[in-house]
Amino acid sequence: MxxxxxxxxxxxxxxxxxxxxxxxxxxxxxxxxxxxxxxxxxxxxxxxxxxxxxxxxxxxxxxxxxxxxxxxxxxxxxxxxxxxxxxxxxxxxxxxxGSGLRPGALAMDKWVTKLVAAAVGLATTPGHLVTAATAAHERWTHPVVVKPVAAGSSHGVSLVTEPAGLGPALDAALALDDRALVEDLVTAREIDVAVLRRVDGSLFVPPALEIVAAGLFDYDAKYGGHADLRVPAPLEDVEAKALKEAALTAYDALGCSGVARIDFFLTEHGPVLNEVNTVPGMTEHSQVPRMFAAAGMTYAELLDELVRGAHR
Incomplete structure (x- = not known):
């Protein structure tokens, strides 16, 4: 049947x-x-x-x-x-x-994700929380990225490189959420790592994916075909090991199930956590299926694994 x-x-x-x-x-x-x-x-x-x-x-x-x-x-x-x-x-x-109520809520909130990550020893991008009440007091001192706390697909995300851009960036982020993050601009490689909890309970991490984009990896870059997605990402063994360990730590700390995509900046000092996606894009050409394809798992096999691993 x-x-x-x-x-x-x-x-x-x-x-x-x-x-x-x-x-x-x-x-x-x-x-x-x-x-x-x-x-x-x-x-x-x-x-x-x-x-x-x-x-x-x-x-x-x-x-x-x-x-x-x-x-x-x-x-x-x-x-x-x-x-x-x-x-x-x-x-x-x-x-x-997929993930339950608690990990979904925690990971969707980028500010709380940063707090959880810091508590388990993961580096995160330096930044602070801004609300509608405090936005007027923000002052630009250096290049930053402004983003809504709980939105996805890079909606409402802005790169601010001069003082005049801060107000409009905060307005764009706060139009989608009642809180925003103002984070330091990190110049580093962007690496995605997927983690899958298999039917037998074991965790499987396929080869990582690197995003190579001109400028900010925003909505247009993600879905307009303007980014180069390289999988497997060209990584040294020590880099791949550090990214895998950091991804597993984040997945476990948040209590994720099913598949999650953990996004990092890879700096000279190691991985810096950007965000965690508990319901990542799942078309056959999205980042997560591409990573599993690189590990020899077809799209249909990945979906089958997810359905058979469903929980109550």
């Missing part, structure tokens, strides 16, 4: 379109001989829609979800990746793919 899998995409965050692409890719790649896929979509206004894109509301979605064996949430950003959908599944007693 085939396993019935509800693939949930869309959502109410600025990552709605990216999530739709991930969900469509996941739904299309799950082996039809093993899985019966049931797509569900959350509109930008929060309306749930069924396979035929008919509005069914949360109560209708709950009925559909209860008829499935596993829920595969692919909703990036707030009200999805932040643990909201994991909480829904747990309250309903449904098996689901």
């Amino acid at each position: 085939r396993t019935r899998v509800a693939v949930v995409g869309g959502g109410q965050s600025c990552e709605h379109d990216v999530s739709l692409a991930s969900a469509a890719s996941v739904a299309g790649a799950l082996d039809p001989t093993s899985y019966d896929v049931v797509p569900l979509t959350i509109d930008r206004d929060g309306t749930w829609r069924d396979r035929g894109l008919r509005p069914i509301g949360l109560s209708g979605a709950a009925q559909v979800l209860r008829g499935c064996d596993v829920v595969f949430p692919v909703v990036h950003g707030p009200r999805g990746e932040d643990g909201a959908l994991a909480a829904l599944c747990e309250l309903a007693g449904l098996a689901y793919v």
